[in-house]
Amino acid sequence: MSLCQVCHLDSKKHSKKLWTLHQQTQKCVFCEKRANEHSKELWEIHKRAVEKGSYCGEHHEYEKLSTVTVGFARKGIARVHKCNTVSRGHEIDLVPIYMSCTECGLYLGSTEEDYADILGSMCLICFREVIGQTDAFYDAPPVLKGKQCVTCSSNFFNQNDSDKCEKCRKENE
Numbered sequence: 001m002s003l004c005q006v007c008h009l010d011s012k013k014h015s016k017k018l019w020t021l022h023q024q025t026q027k028c029v030f031c032e033k034r035a036n037e038h039s040k041e042l043w044e045i046h047k048r049a050v051e052k053g054s055y056c057g058e059h060h061e062y063e064k065l066s067t068v069t070v071g072f073a074r075k076g077i078a079r080v081h082k083c084n085t086v087s088r089g090h091e092i093d094l095v096p097i098y099m100s101c102t103e104c105g106l107y108l109g110s111t112e113e114d115y116a117d118i119l120g121s122m123c124l125i126c127f128r129e130v131i132g133q134t135d136a137f138y139d140a141p142p143v144l145k146g147k148q149c150v151t152c153s154s155n156f157f158n159q160n161d162s163d164k165c166e167k168c169r170k171e172n173e
Contacts, residue, residue, distance in 0.1 A: 003018070003146050025091055028043065028046050028047075029046070029047075029050045029065065029077060030046035030049055030050050030076075030077060030097070030099075030113075031046060031113065031114070032045075032067075032075065040118050041117040044118055045099070045116045045117060045121060046099075046113075046116075048153040049097065049099045050065070050077065050097065051096075052077060053071060053095075053097030053098070054097065055081050056079065056081060058081075059082075063079045063080055063081060063082070064080045065077050065078065065079060065080065065097075066078050066079075066080050066094060068094050068096055070096055070103075071167075073110065074095065074110055076098075077096075077097050078094040078095055078096045078097060079094070079095040079097060080093075080094060081093040081094070081095050085167055099112075099113050099116065099121065100124050101121070101123040101126055102121045102122055102126075103119065103122050103123070103126035103129075103130075104123060104125070104126050106123055108121075109123075112124060113122075147163070149163070149165040149168055150163045151164050151165075151168040152165065152166060152167070152168055
C-alpha cells in the first residue's frame with residue numbers, strides 16, 4: 001500500500017495514468033518552488049498572481065511567460081509582451097509579474113511573497129498596522145533594544161549577564 005502525495009489516497013484507487021501524473025513534482029510558476037513547499041493557500045495566491053499578471057489589457061489575451069532576473073533580485077517571471085508599433089517594429093518587452101499588497105497596493109518583496117498566506121497578501125508595514133505593532137520599538141534591531149530589568153521593567157544596556165539595571169542592583173547590595 002502506498003499513498004499518493006497529492007490526494008492522499010491509496011495507489012489502488014488511481015488509474016495508472018493518474019498515479020504517474022500525481023507522482024510528478026509540480027513546480028510553482030511564480031516562485032519555482034515545489035508544491036510540497038507551499039501551503040494550499042499560498043499555492044492559490046501565487047496561481048492568481050500569475051493569472052492576473054499574464055493577461056495583457058492591450059491585446060485582451062493571456063500572453064506567454066518567461067523567467068527574468070531584475071537587478072540582484074531572485075529569479076522571477078515576466079509576461080512576453082509583443083510590441084507592434086511603427087517606431088519599434090516587431091519587438092518584445094518582458095513585463096515582470098509582481099504581487100501587490102491588498103491594503104496599500106505596493107509591490108511585495110520576496111519575503112512577503114513567500115509568507116503571503118500568513119500575512120494575508122499584505123506588505124509587512126500594512127500587516128504591522130493591522131496587528132497593532134506600529135510603535136518605533138518594533139523598528140529597532142534586537143541589538144539596540146537592550147534588556148528589560150526584572151525589578152523595575154526599565155530598558156538598560158549592560159555588558160554583564162545581570163537581569164537587573166544598575167539602579168536596582170545598587171539598591172539590593
